[in-house]
Amino acid sequence: MTSSLSQQIQDRLEEFLVSKSLRRTRQRDVIVEAAFSTTDHFTADELWEKARKIDATASRATLYRTLGLLVESGLLKEIDLGRDQTYYDPNFVDHPHHNHLICTDCQKVVEFEDTHMSLLEDCITRRLGFRPETSSVRIEASCDEFRRMGDCQRRKK
Amino acid sequence: MTSSLSQQIQDRLEEFLVSKSLRRTRQRDVIVEAAFSTTDHFTADELWEKARKIDATASRATLYRTLGLLVESGLLKEIDLGRDQTYYDPNFVDHPHHNHLICTDCQKVVEFEDTHMSLLEDCITRRLGFRPETSSVRIEASCDEFRRMGDCQRRKK
DNA sequence: GTTTCTGCAAAGGTTTTGCAACAAA
DNA sequence: TTTGTTGCAAAACCTTTGCAGAAAC
Numbered sequence: 001m002t003s004s005l006s007q008q009i010q011d012r013l014e015e016f017l018v019s020k021s022l023r024r025t026r027q028r029d030v031i032v033e034a035a036f037s038t039t040d041h042f043t044a045d046e047l048w049e050k051a052r053k054i055d056a057t058a059s060r061a062t063l064y065r066t067l068g069l070l071v072e073s074g075l076l077k078e079i080d081l082g083r084d085q086t087y088y089d090p091n092f093v094d095h096p097h098h099n100h101l102i103c104t105d106c107q108k109v110v111e112f113e114d115t116h117m118s119l120l121e122d123c124i125t126r127r128l129g130f131r132p133e134t135s136s137v138r139i140e141a142s143c144d145e146f147r148r149m150g151d152c153q154r155r156k157k
Numbered sequence: 158m159t160s161s162l163s164q165q166i167q168d169r170l171e172e173f174l175v176s177k178s179l180r181r182t183r184q185r186d187v188i189v190e191a192a193f194s195t196t197d198h199f200t201a202d203e204l205w206e207k208a209r210k211i212d213a214t215a216s217r218a219t220l221y222r223t224l225g226l227l228v229e230s231g232l233l234k235e236i237d238l239g240r241d242q243t244y245y246d247p248n249f250v251d252h253p254h255h256n257h258l259i260c261t262d263c264q265k266v267v268e269f270e271d272t273h274m275s276l277l278e279d280c281i282t283r284r285l286g287f288r289p290e291t292s293s294v295r296i297e298a299s300c301d302e303f304r305r306m307g308d309c310q311r312r313k314k
Numbered sequence: 315g316t317t318t319c320t321g322c323a324a325a326g327g328t329t330t331t332g333c334a335a336c337a338a339a
Numbered sequence: 340t341t342t343g344t345t346g347c348a349a350a351a352c353c354t355t356t357g358c359a360g361a362a363a364c
Contacts, residue, residue, distance in 0.1 A: 023342090025338075080237040124296070129301070130299060135294065135296040178317085
């Protein structure tokens with residue numbers, strides 16, 4: 001594990017590996033470092049490229065196997081950005097309840113949290129006779145600024 | 158077109174075909190009939206099986222091509238039920254703003270609409286500087302009844 | 315007749331898997 | 340040592356596509 005990873009991620013990963021009698025390997029360390037080096041969402045293939053730049057020893061097979069472990073441990077979440085590939089989101093450890101707004105002009109993704117939304121989901125779910133577990137909200141929206149200026153305010157996010 | 162299809166779907170399909178200079182064929186008719194014969198969600202493969210039972214002339218290639226047309230025309234929507242396949246939802250023509258709750262016990266899908274949720278999404282989106290276009294909400298929740306009785310209230314929905 | 319559509323079979327892209335060698339604990 | 344892990348290459352999936360014959364209009 002490199003020092004650039006937050007303590008929280010290191011701790012949760014360590015706990016998960018121990019609880020499952022799994023081992024720390026060079027390849028897993030590299031993949032985890034690549035996954036959490038930024039807050040950007042990524043596809044499996046993008047993560048592979050990122051990991052290769054750090055250290056080219058991990059194969060695609062290992063990448064997919066490690067992605068599975070990270071999702072299972074709750075460190076990473078699969079998200080649907082409305083594109084044709086599965087994306088992974090490394091930000092749920094820090095912000096467990098966030099949702100996604102996707103700019104239909106420049107495709108940038110804005111994460112947001114909203115207490116009212118969480119409460120409302122909770123009400124709706126209970127009213128239907130269920131106990132809430134998880135939820136995901138995706139909003140697609142256009143940016144006025146993009147149309148006016150040919151660029152989107154959030155583009156450099 | 159068979160008489161079991163709602164007039165609204167027939168009309169919208171006809172309009173779409175004409176506007177794009179597309180033709181009505183036996184295969185498309187069968188696939189459309191299968192897709193809208195119930196309000197159930199389906200995968201491409203499930204739809205293929207359904208269509209085959211009506212009339213086995215359509216190939217998988219035609220099925221996928223027709224699915225593309227139906228999505229493009231807005232008659233069908235791709236939805237993410239959190240499973241590993243793409244599902245299609247034939248209910249958006251009648252209920253354009255509905256969302257999905259998925260029972261984590263029996264996997265059944267409950268559709269719901271909520272005005273407050275729509276309003277709230279609108280507020281959040283505008284507050285972030287965007288103009289809302291579409292949104293999708295997926296709630297995963299467990300059913301107390303299922304745990305108590307080994308069955309889920311909504312199971313026969 | 316002209317244009318669109320179809321089935322077939324092959325190709326594409328992504329993800330998974332069996333296995334023998336390898337590495338962590 | 341023991342048990343878990345890896346890379347490789349093949350397989351498994353799902354979806355798309357080129358093409359020549361067939362069907363719609």
